[in-house]
Amino acid sequence: MTFDILTIFPRLFDGFCDQALIARAIKKKIIRLSPHNLRDWTHDAHRTVDGRPYGGGAGMVLMVEPIVHAVQELKKRHRSRVIVFSAKGKLFTQADARRLTRYEQLILICGRYEGIDERVAAFAADEEVSIGEYVLFGGEVPAMVVIEAVTRLLPGSIGKQKSLADESFGDAKGLAHQQLVAFVEYPHYTRPEKIKLGGKTRAVPKVLLSGNHAKIDAWRRQQSVRLTRRRRPELK
Ligand SMILES: C[S@@+](CC[C@H](N)C(=O)[O-])C[C@H]1O[C@@H](n2cnc3c(N)ncnc32)[C@H](O)[C@@H]1O
Known part of the structure; x- marks a missing residue:
């Protein structure tokens, strides 16, 4: 199972990948975890990924184009699923974790600021997922939640499979x-x-x-x- 994570803070995943059972699952080649910097899919000198919201209001919104281009480039597997994180998405459950183990690749899109241009959910993502009824700074912790919940269901990732x-x-x-x-x-x-x-x-x-x-x-x-x-x- 490959997890490709699209984020503007890829280093948040450093400790997550290096420690404990996720590090072991990577070492045992049960999972591959690749955080990608969304700014790598921008074409201007400032590597801009966000813009002001149409209609006004506070905060910035992540732009659709860098995300769509990144997804197009990263989508390599036949059985791949694109998830965009949003507080207003469908609540993530253990049944979803079980369902997602069927895919070979999960592309996880992490929002920041005021959120992500709605057209990402409509055109580039297969599902819009919330990890709970509260608002976080960004989608990186939700991505870690999904990665942990799915990984521990993959054969070989925890000592005693019976404990599941x-x-x-x-x-x-x-x-x-x-x-x-x-x-x-x-x-x-x-x-x-x-x-x-x-x-x-x-x-x-x-x-x-x-x-x-x-x-x-x-x-x-x-x-x-x-x-x-x-x-x-x-x-x-
Ligand atoms: C500050 S939040 C945006 C909150 C948004 N303005 C709202 O009211 O729903 C920035 C990003 O964090 C992520 N995020 C925040 N809370 C989340 C949650 N409960 N579940 C999944 N993702 C969440 C999303 O990717 C979101 O785009």
């Missing part, structure tokens, strides 16, 4: 009778078994120390359902 099976936002197979579309994961605990903080003692739930795996599985399923109903009513 019962993660949050899985397909709720084991919980089908609960009529949930998806679920959030049960809580985890590790050492120490008991801890005293601010005069209160907090202990690990007894069932997890029982060694009875059937009981532990049942408790975890019950916790998943309880937490999903309480915190994610939209998954019902």
Whole structure:
């Protein structure tokens, strides 16, 4: 899977590519990650990528031409998908991450300033994606979100592929009778078994120390359902 990222701040990806499991996925050739400077597709002395908004208003808008030319040049694979980031886009979910693993190349367009000329979403992108209902400075963090969410689903990118099976936002197979579309994961605990903080003692739930795996599985399923109903009513 190749990720081509179009940004005016390519160096934001330096640490992201160099560290932890993304660095390992690159080293193992599971993914290729190429941040590109959008200014490389400009033709004026100032390498201009933005302009004032038609109709007036605050801020600058990223221009359509450098982006369209960059996409045309970068689109090399047969199974490629172009994503433009915008707060008003469709909310990105785990189901989208799973769907995007089918492509060989993702071209990720990161906005800045007041946003991107609307014609990019209309003519150059396959989808307009938001990572949540808040406004960020730019599309670089959303690009990192999509890259991480997709990469960890690719075979070989995390140690135990089995740990993906019962993660949050899985397909709720084991919980089908609960009529949930998806679920959030049960809580985890590790050492120490008991801890005293601010005069209160907090202990690990007894069932997890029982060694009875059937009981532990049942408790975890019950916790998943309880937490999903309480915190994610939209998954019902
Ligand atoms: C400051 S924002 C522009 C916000 C825009 N004026 C609005 O009100 O929606 C600049 C860029 O950051 C990115 N961005 C900001 N928030 C985002 C979000 N929640 N999801 C995806 N991209 C986002 C987009 O690429 C956007 O073009």
